[in-house]
Each structure stands twice: as C-alpha cells, then as structure tokens.
Amino acid sequence: MADAVRTDGSHSSVKQVFIILLGIALAGVMVFLGLWQMHVFQAQQDGSTQARINEPVITWAEAPEKADVMAQYGRRITITGTFQPSTTTLVGTSWPVRVATGVKLTSGETVAVVRGQLSKGQRIPTPPRGTVTMTGVLAASESDDDHRDTQMPVAVLPSLRLEVLTQTWPQPLVPATLTLDDKNARAQGLTPAQPVLPKGDGGERNRGYALQWWVFAIFTVAMSIAFARAVGKSKA
Known part of the structure; x- marks a missing residue:
C-alpha cells in the first residue's frame, strides 16, 4: 500500500514538473513572438524612413506654404541662404548635443538648420559666411523631452521646438527643421x-501586439503553476 502511495506521488511530481516546463516553454515562444513583432515593425519603419530620404532632392527657391512643408517631412531639401550666427543654439539632453543655427533664405524666411553634433568641451565652429547652398533632411518641430541630464547647462535646449525658437529668432520662421547631411556637417x-x-503610423498598434504576446506568456506560466498545484492536490 505504501509503495502504491509513493508511486502515485512520484507520478504526480513528474506531471507537475512536466506541466510547469511546458508552460515555461510556451511562454518562451510567446516572448519570442513579441520580440519578433517589434523587430519586424522597426525594420519596416526604418526601411520606410530610408526610402523617403532616398527620394529625389527637392530644391526650395522659397519656403512653400505650411501644408506643403509638412508634406515634405523626411525628404532631402536643398536650400540657399545666409547663416544668422546670433541664433546658434545647442540642443540635447546629454552630450554630444546638436548645433542649430538659423538660416535666412533668399526669399526672407528663416529655417532652423541642425549643422551637426558637438562633443563636450568642443568649441562651436563659426558658421560659413555669405550665401550658402546646403542639403539636409527636413523634419517637424520636436516634442518636449523631459529626460534631461541635470548636469546639462541651462542654455542647452532639451529638444528643437519651434515654438521656443520663435521667441527669439527672426520671423517668419519656416515650420520645419533641416538636419544637414554628412558632407555638409563635416x-x-x-x-x-x-x-x-516622427514615428510611422502603426507604432502603438504594433507595440500593443507585442505586449499582448508578453501578457499571454505571463498568463501561461501562471496557469501552468495553477494546474501543477491542482494535480498535486488531487493526488494528496
């Protein structure tokens, strides 16, 4: 009789271990599927962004209307104008920071141009004098970034927000920023x-799909533990 009890207990323990291991294995698959979902989305987004950058360069004789400017975000734009050294502003939440300087277009508007990055302790290079033609990638005004390093100088803006620049920069201000390409920055x-x-459409949806897989993984592990305990009690 004692042998029978020990045999049942042994079988019960084996079943419990098997159930838990199966739950962990299934949860591992779900975690992988969540990571895969995020990776696929990121790859598609990067490909879409790069494809837009690779489109033919647009030349501005003058800044277009606001709606047309917005339609060209992510495109390479060639502009001609004059740097306004007094507008030079550092932007970033940690080093290196970006150097932004206003460029007055030949048509009179001012556009915020990100000339490149500056390392800590590096002197800000003086912008070119006279009329300059340059190419960069057009982007929208950035959102506020509250992840600021408390050691950063107060004069360094956490993000390139046009509503902040409009308080001190010459008007009218083009509703966009231009980040110079490698050649012009160097x-x-x-x-x-x-x-x-900006992130492409579908970001929140795809992150939601990934999160669902991870929630399912947690639920699977919890259920496997519950089933294992039920098996143990039924043999008690």
Missing part, C-alpha cells in the same frame, strides 16, 4: 547628426 567641422523624424 564641412562645418561637426559630426553629422541624425534627423529626428
């Missing part, structure tokens, strides 16, 4: 900066 003695472009 010509000014700066490290090229990456344009800050």
